[in-house]
Amino acid sequence: MSLPQPPERAAEFGRDALIVCDNLVRIYQTGSIEVQALQGLDLLVGAGEMIAVVGASGSGKSTLLSILAGIDAPTAGRARVGEADLLTMSRRDRVRYRRHTVGFVRQQTASNLIPYLTSREVIEMPMVAARRPARARRARADELLAALDVTDCADRKPSQMSGGQQQRVAIAVAMANEPRVLFADEPTGELDTATSAGVFEALRHVNREFGVTVVVVTHDPEVSGQVERTVAIRDGRTSSEVLRRTETSSNGDTHVIAEEYAVMDRAGRVQIPREYREALDLTRRVRLALEADHVTIHPDPS
Numbered sequence: 001m002s003l004p005q006p007p008e009r010a011a012e013f014g015r016d017a018l019i020v021c022d023n024l025v026r027i028y029q030t031g032s033i034e035v036q037a038l039q040g041l042d043l044l045v046g047a048g049e050m051i052a053v054v055g056a057s058g059s060g061k062s063t064l065l066s067i068l069a070g071i072d073a074p075t076a077g078r079a080r081v082g083e084a085d086l087l088t089m090s091r092r093d094r095v096r097y098r099r100h101t102v103g104f105v106r107q108q109t110a111s112n113l114i115p116y117l118t119s120r121e122v123i124e125m126p127m128v129a130a131r132r133p134a135r136a137r138r139a140r141a142d143e144l145l146a147a148l149d150v151t152d153c154a155d156r157k158p159s160q161m162s163g164g165q166q167q168r169v170a171i172a173v174a175m176a177n178e179p180r181v182l183f184a185d186e187p188t189g190e191l192d193t194a195t196s197a198g199v200f201e202a203l204r205h206v207n208r209e210f211g212v213t214v215v216v217v218t219h220d221p222e223v224s225g226q227v228e229r230t231v232a233i234r235d236g237r238t239s240s241e242v243l244r245r246t247e248t249s250s251n252g253d254t255h256v257i258a259e260e261y262a263v264m265d266r267a268g269r270v271q272i273p274r275e276y277r278e279a280l281d282l283t284r285r286v287r288l289a290l291e292a293d294h295v296t297i298h299p300d301p302s
């Protein structure tokens with residue numbers, strides 16, 4: 001069988017994506033102990049997407065988010081958001097990047113806000129740092145308070161708001177300078193189920209209304225079940241992705257179809273899930289065969 005010919009020159013990995021992680025590595029060194037938090041992670045996110053990142057505790061989710069948000073620096077590999085190269089960025093560019101290109105919402109409701117500032121004051125703060133005129137600041141704060149359904153909290157301090165309201169104000173703060181990407185690290189981790197749903201809906205709303213790309217780390221299957229793409233991280237690498245789409249049947253009923261994909265790295269490596277390996281007793285050696293439109297994997301008969 002003749003194989004289709006590859007293009008003469010391979011296009012740059014993720015050329016059209018807004019976020020590109022290519023073989024990303026982050027090693028933490030504490031004394032003589034080395035922890036490889038990210039071990040060659042590949043990830044592409046398109047402009048305007050909203051994705052969830054899931055994974056066991058310690059798999060590297062927060063490390064990935066801190067790097068992409070410009071808070072932490074990678075050890076090796078490539079990380080790009082828009083035109084910003086997160087490995088080679090100068091200190092000055094990093095400040096600009098954190099102020100204008102990205103917004104960040106943390107899990108701890110209290111750490112997103114400032115106890116003695118009202119919602120309006122805290123939403124205006126990043127715009128003061130960006131030297132936006134007072135009238136523009138006020139208009140943007142009004143727009144965000146309304147979009148996040150917290151207009152009635154404009155003059156309240158955090159202690160006068162519920163956890164859900166605090167997180168929605170935190171999203172407004174993160175959106176103040178019109179970032180291209182909004183990162184949220186377990187934004188519903190401290191909230192009950194009903195309140196979490198409201199905060200997640202607020203993230204979806206800013207994604208749709210303002211076109212901001214959203215990357216949300218979560219343990220909550222309810223949350224990850226509501227985005228079109230969920231990326232799973234295992235041991236510092238992307239291991240699988242679930243894609244969801246809504247289909248309408250001939251009688252008008254809609255249902256969500258979720259399909260799980262294994263992620264192949266750029267060297268062509270794919271991890272076969274443990275349950276598949278065990279079911280067919282796949283061990284060290286397997287036989288690969290190329291079919292017309294798929295590849296099969298057979299156990300080693302010997």
Ligand SMILES: Nc1ncnc2c1ncn2[C@@H]1O[C@H](COP(=O)(O)OP(=O)(O)OP(=O)(O)O)[C@@H](O)[C@H]1O
Nearest residue numbers: 028030035037055056057058059060061062063064
């Ligand atoms: N500052 C640090 N110094 C040393 N090791 C660190 C540091 N930050 C994270 N690590 C280690 O790196 C690995 C990945 O941590 P990370 O916080 O990214 O995981 P996570 O998936 O976000 O976990 P969780 O869901 O518990 O928040 C872990 O083994 C962690 O102990």
